[in-house]
Amino acid sequence: MAKRIEAAGVTAYYGAFKAIDSVSMTIEPKSVTALIGPSGCGKSTFLRSINRMHEVLPGARVEGRLTVDHQDVYARDVDVTAVRRMIGMVFQRPNPFPTMSIFDNVVAGLRLNGVRGKATLEDAAEKALRGANLWNEVKDRLKKPGGGLSGGQQQRLCIARTIAVEPQIVLMDEPCSALDPISTLAIEDLISQLKDKYTIVIVTHNMQQAARVSDRTAFFSIEKTGDPGRLVEYDDTQKIFTNPTERKTEDYITGRFG
Ligand SMILES: Nc1ncnc2c1ncn2[C@@H]1O[C@H](COP(=O)(O)OP(=O)(O)OP(=O)(O)O)[C@@H](O)[C@H]1O
Numbered sequence: 128m129a130k131r132i133e134a135a136g137v138t139a140y141y142g143a144f145k146a147i148d149s150v151s152m153t154i155e156p157k158s159v160t161a162l163i164g165p166s167g168c169g170k171s172t173f174l175r176s177i178n179r180m181h182e183v184l185p186g187a188r189v190e191g192r193l194t195v196d197h198q199d200v201y202a203r204d205v206d207v208t209a210v211r212r213m214i215g216m217v218f219q220r221p222n223p224f225p226t227m228s229i230f231d232n233v234v235a236g237l238r239l240n241g242v243r244g245k246a247t248l249e250d251a252a253e254k255a256l257r258g259a260n261l262w263n264e265v266k267d268r269l270k271k272p273g274g275g276l277s278g279g280q281q282q283r284l285c286i287a288r289t290i291a292v293e294p295q296i297v298l299m300d301e302p303c304s305a306l307d308p309i310s311t312l313a314i315e316d317l318i319s320q321l322k323d324k325y326t327i328v329i330v331t332h333n334m335q336q337a338a339r340v341s342d343r344t345a346f347f348s349i350e351k352t353g354d355p356g357r358l359v360e361y362d363d364t365q366k367i368f369t370n371p372t373e374r375k376t377e378d379y380i381t382g383r384f385g
Pocket residue numbers: 141144146164165166167168169170171172173184356
């Protein structure tokens with residue numbers, strides 16, 4: 128189910144502004160890849176290029192080649208909705224539909240995809256909530272609004288909603304930045320479990336988090352404000368955090384800049 132992502136010379140623009148320049152990297156299936164680097168170096172832009180969310184903004188475009196198991200995500204005949212279904216996304220702030228019930232939140236994507244049938248939806252909701260480590264906490268209140276959960280529970284609800292449609296890749300854009308340390312650890316545990324099934328790419332500002340959850344780490348940087356972000360180094364997480372090849376990576380992870 129999990130898929131390999133290959134980026135070759137991926138360059139992304141906001142209008143005339145080049146935000147990332149020629150990013151090339153291969154992201155292995157069933158692994159967690161962390162994108163780290165100083166603010167504005169293009170981590171989120173690259174992440175959103177993977178599932179074609181970048182182009183949603185007026186004037187935003189992507190050049191280069193991005194494939195998922197050798198399938199060109201930007202090919203002319205590709206169904207963008209199918210791409211976004213295959214590549215799920217979890218955002219910085221938990222964004223459940225607040226007045227919708229927990230159950231309806233989880234199955235929202237399935238319903239959009241035309242899945243009907245009470246039993247089918249119930250089974251899918253339970254599976255997704257178990258997968259997101261939330262089932263035990265919510266199984267007796269599935270009819271209650273999603274907005275009534277704690278921040279950490281809401282984020283796990285959003286993860287359940289994402290995995291309910293059975294994507295192959297899960298992109299996470301700073302999924303813990305709005306959460307307390309305990310909820311953060313719960314999400315980190317969950318990420319480690321999810322990689323058995325999915326290819327996971329996570330943007331994080333928290334280097335300890337990158338070190339804890341990821342197998343591979345990509346360090347992005349910019350020369351100066353106004354320049355595009357570039358991929359500086361991409362390697363096993365262990366190597367990036369103990370013995371990086373590039374001086375810039377070392378300066379960043381040791382806190383000398385950024
Ligand atoms: N909607 C937008 N319109 C114009 N420029 C944008 C937009 N979003 C991001 N940018 C610019 O693109 C560059 C890369 O931004 P991006 O958000 O990808 O960086 P980031 O590394 O994820 O930053 P952060 O860590 O602060 O979230 C920045 O210079 C940013 O100002």
